[in-house]
Amino acid sequence: MIAAAEREKMLAVHLCGERVLMRLESIGVKRLAHLRGHDPWNVMHEINLGAGRPIWHAPMAIAALQNLIDAAEREGTAPPARGRERRGRVSA
DSSP, X not given: OOOHHHHHHHHTSTTOOHHHHHHHHHTXXXXXXXXXXXXXXXXXXXXXXXXXXXXXOTTHHHHHHHHXXXXXXXXXXXXXXXXXXXXXXXXX
């Protein structure tokens, strides 16, 4: 299940609604970061395989997934939030 904070982030992405989140949950996606580096066509294919039939089709599925993947990529390159920076020794 996608946690409330992650759900809120994902729902803020253009073309991402509750049905998109249900489909992502069906393949084990629990965080926006899980989509980082993935190809939207492969994700759509995995969702369709999991359903046992084509339930999601281009171009809308690809547009929604690409928007989520782009958001995940941006999130992965964002600087740390203010006041949450770690100082001192870097852990391995």
